[in-house]
Structure formats: C-alpha cells, structure tokens
Amino acid sequence: MAAVEVEISMSVDGFITGPDIDQDPAGLGRGGEILHAWFRQDPDGPRLLDDALFATSGAVITSRKVYDGMAGWGEDGFYRMPVFVLTHRPHDVVVRGETTFTFITEGIEAAIAQARAAAGGKKVHIMGGASVIQQALRAGLADSLHLHVAPVVLGAGTRLFDNLTGPIELERTEVVESQFATHLRYRVVK
Numbered sequence: 001m002a003a004v005e006v007e008i009s010m011s012v013d014g015f016i017t018g019p020d021i022d023q024d025p026a027g028l029g030r031g032g033e034i035l036h037a038w039f040r041q042d043p044d045g046p047r048l049l050d051d052a053l054f055a056t057s058g059a060v061i062t063s064r065k066v067y068d069g070m071a072g073w074g075e076d077g078f079y080r081m082p083v084f085v086l087t088h089r090p091h092d093v094v095v096r097g098e099t100t101f102t103f104i105t106e107g108i109e110a111a112i113a114q115a116r117a118a119a120g121g122k123k124v125h126i127m128g129g130a131s132v133i134q135q136a137l138r139a140g141l142a143d144s145l146h147l148h149v150a151p152v153v154l155g156a157g158t159r160l161f162d163n164l165t166g167p168i169e170l171e172r173t174e175v176v177e178s179q180f181a182t183h184l185r186y187r188v189v190k
Contacts (some may be wrong), residue, residue, distance in 0.1 A: 003143045005145075007127050009036050081099065130159065
C-alpha cells in the first residue's frame, strides 16, 4: 500500500500562512512567502521537485482553497501526476499538461483511497492546506510528516496543528539544516 506523507512549510510558531490570507491572491497571507524561501533560494537545501521526492511520488492531495489560491498551478498543472483536491464543491476533472486534478467531495478517507490507487505503489503526498493535513492526522492516515520550518515567527495566520483531537506520537527520522529552513522528517507512530 502506498505510504501517505505530509509535506508542508511552516513558521517556527506553527503557521503555514501569514495573516490576512483572504486578501492574498496566492493564499499565503501577509509575509507568508518567506515560508517557501527555502524552495526558491536554497541551492544546497532539499528541493521539492528533486528526484528524491517526486520520483517516488505517484499522487498528491491538496485542498480546494490551495488549488484556487494557486490558480490550478498554471497551464501545466505543476505536479505532472494525479492530484486529488478535497472540496465541498463538486467540480469536473481538470487536465493541465501531465497533471489531472480530480475533485473529491466524500472526505479525506476517499481522497487517500483514490490517491493510493492512482499512485501505483508510489507515495502519496499531502501538500496542504492545514485542514486537509489535520483531517489525515486525526484519521490516522498519514504515515510521515515532513516539515520545512522557516526561521520566522509570523505571530498569526493559519495554524498547522489546530483542531487535532489528541496526541500524535512522532519519531524523528531526519533533520537537515539549511539557510532558509530546518527540514524535519518524522514517522507517525501507529
């Protein structure tokens, strides 16, 4: 069965967006772009699109809010694999280049089941937003958590770990230091 990995950037104080998210067309909130500086500027740090991550990935899960905020990731859809968009609003399948976006209204369990089937034995990555990640963690469906912690305290925004119902035990498996983030990998203890 395909492993389900959460992959997300966050501030030291636990925010995955800055404040005023509704006023930012990209959905990052005021100051939120700094959370992704490691991705854009750090030649020595882990790369989101490097072979180590995407070569082992077969599907992605995200939220409708992230999909809309990123405008479907442009003409090519960015991911070049199946993407499952968790939403309350039905929508037809969208194909952009090699990326197919399927909109799932039946909940996180259905999204993960469909993503696992589409992944063909490769990993499934949950790449936000916070609500989707929280749902996967609450349901016990995430196998690992990969946090890219930016050296900033935002003070407000969207918290990653709100709305969880109990403790989730993690085992640290890797720490990578870089100029723009500390990259932490955890296995979810089940």
